[in-house]
Structures are given as C-alpha cells and as structure tokens.
Amino acid sequence: MQFLFLHQNFPGQFAHLAPALAAAGHRVVALTSRVAEAQVWRGVEVLPYRYAVPQDTRLHPWMTTLNRAVDRGAATYRAALALRERGFAPDCILAHSGWGEALFLREVWPRARMGVFSEFYYAAEGADVDFDPEFQRAGEIGRVHRMRFKNMAIRMQLEEADQGITPTRWQADAHPPDLRGKLTVIHDGIDTDAIAPDPAASLELAGLDPLDRSDEVITFVNRNLEPYRGFHVFMRALPALLARRPLARVIVVGEDGVSYGTAPEGGGTWREVMTREVRGRIPDADWARVHFAGRIGRDDFTRLLQVSRVHLYLTYPFVLSWSLLEAMSVGVAIVASDTGPVREAITDGETGRLVDFFDAGALVEAVSKLLDDGAARARLGAAARARIVRDYDLARVCLPRQMAWIEALARG
Known part of the structure; x- marks a missing residue:
C-alpha cells in the first residue's frame, strides 16, 4: 500500500510509525516544510513544500490561527x-491536524482513506486558557468565540477524516462529543529498552562537574522555559528548595523560546524575568548550584534522568510531555502537578507525588521529603517504570497498536 504523512515538522509524532510502515514493505511519502530538498529518511520519501507565514494584520484577531491554517x-x-x-495515489493519508495541512486533500485524492492525529482541542474553560489567573487576558471579550475559530481547522479536518488518533484519554476527552467518537487513544510510545534505569550512569555537561547517582540531583525539563509548563512556579520554589537542600544540584533543561504561551510583555525571556524575581532571595553559593543546560542531546538527556534523584514536572491542563513519561521509564522519583493530563499517568503515592500546580511551598516540601526517603524514591520509581512498560512501551504496546490502527484504516 501507499501512505502519505503530513507534518510541518516531520517526523514529529510519526517518528516511529512512518518508518515502521516503510520497513513492512509499504511505500511511505511525507510532506513537510521542515526540509528544503527531497530526501530519504529511514525508508520514508520526505518531500518539501513551501510555506511562509501570511500577512494577517488586517484580519480580525480571532481569525489569525484559521488564516494560517488555510x-x-x-x-x-x-x-x-x-x-x-x-x-x-495514496491508499491512506495521515496528517497532524494542528496546522491545517489536510484541509483540502480530500479533493485531490477522494478515494484515499484519511486519518488525522488530533493532538488538542481548545476550550474557553476547564483547560489551559482559563487555568492560570496570573496570565489571563484581563477583561477579554469573546473568549469562547476566539476558541471556536482557533479550533475551526482542527474540526474541519477531523470531520473530513475517516478516523482520528490521539495520545491520551485526557486529550481525547477535550474534543466535543460529536468528534470524540472518531478518536482512538494510542500513545506515540516510549522506548523503554533504551530509556531505562542505570545505577552506573554518569553525566558530563559543559560548565558542570561530572554527576552520578551519588549526587543529590534535582531535574526540571521543558522544551522551552515558560509558564505553560510551570517554570514560574518552579523558579519561585528555588529559594526555599536550595535553602532546604544545601547539597542539591538543580539541573534545568530547556530553551528560552515560547512553545505554547506568549512571551513576557516587557520583552526578554521567561528565564530572565523569573531570575530577576527570585535572584535577590538566593545567596551566590546557592545560585552556583543551579545549572541551566539549555537544549541537550538525546543520550545526555537520558543520562540526566538516570542520575536524577527527584524529577519535577509541572504543566497546565494541556498536552502531556514525552519528558514526563521518559522520566517514569527511567525510574526516577517524580513530583508533578496535580492536573488532569498528569493524573492519567501518575497516581499520587503510587507512581509519583502530586502537588497543587500553584503551591511552590508544597512542591518544596514534597521534594525534600522524597530526598530524605530513599525507600520511597525506589518504590515510586519502580512503580512508575512498571506503568510505562505496561501501557506506553513503544515496541511491544504502542507501535503494534498504531500499525494495526493505520492498516485497518487503509483497508477501510
């Protein structure tokens, strides 16, 4: 059979599925704006399309997302x-619906079966938009209508599609009932063989002394350091956390851009903003124990999790990060925010510890207690890994389910 994938940042969530189909003998083509020249990647023919952000200054603000999708x-x-x-002529098309890439493909190949990876459906209430009062739009009029237009391209693609796929039950339930029935919940998968505990692990990062399991390492990871992933709460917890743990080394991974929210109103980065807010309450000797590593490679990231004693993960009610599930796969003890998407993966007291997203004091207390209790860390870490192996393992659980799903979709 012939498969077509669409993802502006290919491979993205299709990093395992697309090459698996190619390895199974199917012809697999991908369209993406990520590359400038045609290439072959793991058996997949990756072809570029040209895209430039349109001029939308004359549009109503509610139309910005829809205009770009069209x-x-x-x-x-x-x-x-x-x-x-x-x-x-593809037998089956699978597209990420977030950017509108599949809006008009039914007219090109009307006989092709179509699926969409529907990652998130926005809501005016009960999810990310109204979650954090510190960053809400003051006096916003028409938030419901803004969200309706933000979802319009996502809805149109899912309506056109024969089936949809989404990684978690929480993400599926974010969709309205009339669309939810099309969705199958299958996670992208975690390579639990490679991302696994290693008591002998050690890590060397630029500007940092070598670390291993004998060190008291606390880790915090975002793709970008921003409020959507609780960076402001983490930074506000740092003064007390460093004071409570005089031997701890805090390693922060993430870049200074914005993935989901907005940049600070006064300019600069969220790291600069939050550092200015808390630095006066942190002595120089304590601040020297905080290391901002920026973006690091895959192997270094795994080793970082392997040497970590406690990993922190905070998020708005939004898409669940791969990094949380990878930390669970490594078996590190986790303190995370008590928000909907996290509760799907972590049960408080069984596979991690959950705290109120906004309560920096509770975060410090939970981390300190875990650092003092090696038995609890071992128990929680082992249970977290067992959960990932059982439900999120790439080779034995998720990829076989994805393959069965897309092959059934292609057959109709």
Whole structure:
C-alpha cells in the first residue's frame, strides 16, 4: 500500500510509525516544510513544500490561527496536486491536524482513506486558557468565540477524516462529543529498552562537574522555559528548595523560546524575568548550584534522568510531555502537578507525588521529603517504570497498536 504523512515538522509524532510502515514493505511519502530538498529518511520519501507565514494584520484577531491554517493547507494542496501529476495515489493519508495541512486533500485524492492525529482541542474553560489567573487576558471579550475559530481547522479536518488518533484519554476527552467518537487513544510510545534505569550512569555537561547517582540531583525539563509548563512556579520554589537542600544540584533543561504561551510583555525571556524575581532571595553559593543546560542531546538527556534523584514536572491542563513519561521509564522519583493530563499517568503515592500546580511551598516540601526517603524514591520509581512498560512501551504496546490502527484504516 501507499501512505502519505503530513507534518510541518516531520517526523514529529510519526517518528516511529512512518518508518515502521516503510520497513513492512509499504511505500511511505511525507510532506513537510521542515526540509528544503527531497530526501530519504529511514525508508520514508520526505518531500518539501513551501510555506511562509501570511500577512494577517488586517484580519480580525480571532481569525489569525484559521488564516494560517488555510494558507498552509493551500500550500500542501499545491504540493499534493504536483504529487498526483507524478502518479502518486495514496491508499491512506495521515496528517497532524494542528496546522491545517489536510484541509483540502480530500479533493485531490477522494478515494484515499484519511486519518488525522488530533493532538488538542481548545476550550474557553476547564483547560489551559482559563487555568492560570496570573496570565489571563484581563477583561477579554469573546473568549469562547476566539476558541471556536482557533479550533475551526482542527474540526474541519477531523470531520473530513475517516478516523482520528490521539495520545491520551485526557486529550481525547477535550474534543466535543460529536468528534470524540472518531478518536482512538494510542500513545506515540516510549522506548523503554533504551530509556531505562542505570545505577552506573554518569553525566558530563559543559560548565558542570561530572554527576552520578551519588549526587543529590534535582531535574526540571521543558522544551522551552515558560509558564505553560510551570517554570514560574518552579523558579519561585528555588529559594526555599536550595535553602532546604544545601547539597542539591538543580539541573534545568530547556530553551528560552515560547512553545505554547506568549512571551513576557516587557520583552526578554521567561528565564530572565523569573531570575530577576527570585535572584535577590538566593545567596551566590546557592545560585552556583543551579545549572541551566539549555537544549541537550538525546543520550545526555537520558543520562540526566538516570542520575536524577527527584524529577519535577509541572504543566497546565494541556498536552502531556514525552519528558514526563521518559522520566517514569527511567525510574526516577517524580513530583508533578496535580492536573488532569498528569493524573492519567501518575497516581499520587503510587507512581509519583502530586502537588497543587500553584503551591511552590508544597512542591518544596514534597521534594525534600522524597530526598530524605530513599525507600520511597525506589518504590515510586519502580512503580512508575512498571506503568510505562505496561501501557506506553513503544515496541511491544504502542507501535503494534498504531500499525494495526493505520492498516485497518487503509483497508477501510
């Protein structure tokens, strides 16, 4: 069979599924704006399409997301027409719905079966938008309507699709009932063989003394350091945490951009903003024990989790991060926010400790207690790994389910 994947940052969530289909003997093509030239990656023919962010200054603000989705959808539509002219006719199309890439493909290949990876459906209440009062839009009028337009391209693609797939039950339940029935919950998968405990692990990072399991290491990881992932709460906990743990080394991984929220109103980065807020309450000797590592490689990231004694994970009610599940797979004890997506993976007292997202004091207390209780850390870490192996293992659980799902979709 012939499969077509669409993802502006391919491979993204298709990093395992697309090459697995190619390895099974299918022809697999991917359209993406990530590359400039055609290439072959793990058996997948990766083809570029051109996209530039459209000028939307004259649009109503509610239309910005939809306008960009339509523009990107038109770009992939043109690329699809060119593919059709070259004789390519996919049996099945799978697209991430977040950027509008599959909006117009039904007209190009009306006989193809279509699936969408539907990662998130926005809501005016009960999820990320109204969660953190510190960063809500003061006096916003029409938030419900803004969310409706933000979801419009996502809805249109899922309505057009034959089936949808999403990683967690919480993410599926965020969709309205009339769309939820199309969704199958299958996680992208965690490579539990490679991302596993290693008592002999050690880590060397630039500007940092070598670390191993004998060190009291506390880790905090975001793709970008921003409020959506609780960076402000973590930073506000640092003065008390460093004072309570005079031997601890705190390693922070993440870049200074913005993935989901907005940049600080006064300019700069969230790391600069939060450092200015808390630095005066942290003595120089304590601040020297905090290391901002930026972005690190895959192997170093795994080793970091392997040497960590307690890993912190905070998030708004939003898409669950791979990093949390990878920390669980490594078997590190975790203190995380008591928010909906996290509760799907972590049961308080069984596979980790949950604290109120906004309570920096509770965060410090939970971390300190775990650092003083090696038996509790071992128990929670082992249970967390067992949960990941049972429900999220890539090779034995998730990828076989994904393959069965997409092959059934392709057969109709």
